[in-house]
Amino acid sequence: MSERRDALLTLDDVGYRYPGNERFVFEGLDFSIGAGEFVALVGGSGVGKSTVLRCVAGLIEPATGHIETPPRTGKGSRPSAVVFQDTRLLPWRRIRANVGYGLSGLGLSRGERDARIDEVLDLIGMADLGKRWPHEISGGQAQRVGLARALAVRPQILLMDEPFSAVDALTRTRLQDELLAIWQRLNMAVLFVTHDIAEAAYLAERVCVMRGTPARVVFDERVPSPYPRQRDDADLNAFAQRVADAL
């Protein structure tokens, strides 16, 4: 558990402020994520978690510092892929076309793209719903499709922004276990943003806490329990308590 993996993604003294805003949302962010590592980023509402994710995804440029992103790995993949809280499926595309949205421009043939879509639809257990429109599936299924769309581009790091916060508790635990199973099968890192401490502790190998204005990482520790974990595990709960204290 304690061996150090090569850093896949490194944030070096990163800060950001929205255009026209004096105040930095966060500042002096320093941390890295190893290849294949599952890191949860926890913080209160409005602390800047989504903004960090947007920086890492390359959707916005940090104001200060530097982000070392994963190198492009060959054909048919993207360095990172995002799963949004609001699923953000395109209502005018069928499920299959939504899943394949990130595949164009990657040099894949039509057949390869189809195979890729089949593969990830299978992975999320929705192989027979590919022909549906987004409004014809449930909220939990929509979240799975959002995950599949990201997995389809075989990212080295999966960026997830509170992906399960809008579904009911039962679906949420199911989705968490599915995510763990998928992560263990595929060799990719995960940066998982959430404000749910129990969720962070249950899923991640390592939990980081952001706090303050401007925000910084005030807590960064490995979760002591090995997988597979029990949700009521004593070590896990003790750890979650420490995360809560840091918040």
Add this chain to the structure above:
Amino acid sequence: MLGRPNRAHPNALALRAGASRLRRLVLGLAGVAAFIALWKLAYIFNWAPRGTIPDPFTVPVALLNEYRGGRLLPAIASSLVHYVWGLGIGTLLGFVVGLLAASLRVFDEAHYMLARILRPIPPLAWVVFAIAWFQVSHAGAAFVISIGVFWVNYFATASGVRDVDPRYYELARAFGHGGFFKRITSITLPGAAPSILSGMRTGVGQAWMTLIAAELLGVPGMGQEMNSAAGVGAYDAVVVYMLAISLIYTLSDGLFALVENRALRWRP
């Protein structure tokens, strides 16, 4: 309904639906019949200057006369030429300009004042220039029609494009569709399609409104036939052309509705 056990035959629901459809049909026809009766009364009791209200029962004869006299079909064909050209040009220009206005800041800023000045001018006010530039011709009629259609499409497209949820653009960038062409085709156009298509459909109707008025000036077509029929007091023939317009409008609108529904079948 809810508290009572439902002992009705399974077909009862379908039967009730059928009955209500029949009811609608009967009432609808009754409404039309009442209107014709009122019309007949107006004709008998001369509610308007003598001779200006045709007998509703002579309209079918008038229809036959117009057809046999070789006026009806050529008039329809000629009107359709104006219609198709005017509608096509107005729709295309309105769409392109609306798209530019909503997606290019410079363009938007450079044209908004001009648009505000030109917009309130009714399409028919352009008839004077249409005659001056194109004489009394197909092109002149198409020109006038295209102006009204242009504005409808321009506003529908511009507002539809502006209203596309910006979060979709973020998604596009995250998944390799950030380039201009990919963004337009994968997000902007489908996102704005409901508004764009409803604008086009409004244009399909609007074009008929200006068409007839433009033709009243003497360009061959249904409007001109109406004018010359009225000139010799043949008001029943005028009604024939009015009904022809109604029929063609219903057909073209229905056709467009099919296209629209097909294109937007992703909507709940």
